[in-house]
Structures are given as C-alpha cells and as structure tokens.
Amino acid sequence: MENMTSLFIHIAIIGGTATLLMDAWGWLRHPLLGVAPPDYGLVGRWLLHMRRGRFSHPAIARAAPMRGExxxxxxxxxxxxxxxxxxxxxxxxxxxxxxxxxxxxxxxxIATLAAPLLVMQPAMGAGIAACKTPTPNRARLQSLLTHGVFGIGLYVGGYVDAWIMQ
Known part of the structure; x- marks a missing residue:
C-alpha cells in the first residue's frame, strides 16, 4: 500500500505542477498575445450535462448553465x-x-492534444480540431502551444517532485 500512496503523491505533484504551469501560460497569453484564458466552467457545464444524457452541444456557451460548473x-x-x-x-x-x-x-x-482536438472541441460545438471556430488555425496553434507548455510542466514537475520527495 505504501508504494501506491507514494505513486499517487508523485502523480499529484507532477500533474499538479504541469497543470499549474499550463494555467500560468493561459493567463499570460492574454496580455502577451491577446488570447483569453480558457473558461473551465464551460468544461464543467459540458460534463454536468452528461448526467442528463447530453454529450455534445452545438455551442456549449449557449447550453443551460449548471450548478457547480x-x-x-x-x-x-x-x-x-x-x-x-x-x-x-x-x-x-x-x-x-x-x-x-x-x-x-x-x-x-503534445500527445494530450488529442483530448481537446478530437473529443472536447467537437463535443462542445467547436468541431474537430476547432474547424467550426472563426480562426481554426489560430485555435490549433494555441492548443499546440498550451499542450507544449504542459509537457514542459511535466518535466518541471519531475524536478519539483524530486525536490519535495527527497
């Protein structure tokens, strides 16, 4: 059991660090590139609508808001x-x-790009690889940059983990 607990702690530190770095990038994009940070409330809305059997939306922003999204x-x-x-x-x-x-x-x-491009964006109304957005190539580039930063975050998270767990 000790090994499973230790493994979970390693995963939490590495994944948490990588996600935090990805979020920092998301917040920095606005002043640097004029790109608004992602709205994870809309992801929550999408997930909470699944409880009612609704797995895809023409535009998640126009779907009924859900408590706790x-x-x-x-x-x-x-x-x-x-x-x-x-x-x-x-x-x-x-x-x-x-x-x-x-x-x-x-x-x-970079492999994590598959999740938004092939699952989340289509299900939330943006189409495969953001093809239904006004500027699909810009959206794809931003996804690539963001998930690249996540990959760097996994690497940094490995060092944070080694420092914390030593």
Missing amino acids: RLTGWLFHYLTGMVFAALLLAMVGPQWLASPTPGPALMVG
Missing part, C-alpha cells in the same frame, strides 16, 4: 493533468522520477 471544470482540469502524469510514468517507468528527462514529458504533453 466552474468548480467541476477546474477539478476535472487538474484531475486530467494528473491522469496524463500517470500516463507519463506508465510509459517511462519509475526510474524517470530519479532523473527526469524532457523528451518523454514533451511527447506526452
């Missing part, structure tokens, strides 16, 4: 970051914790 969206966002950190550790093994390397972390970060 903001909290749900933010919790899901951080939980997803931890799931992706677990994926990284499953791919590279626990030895990565002793000496994190950027390659696998960046690879996982």
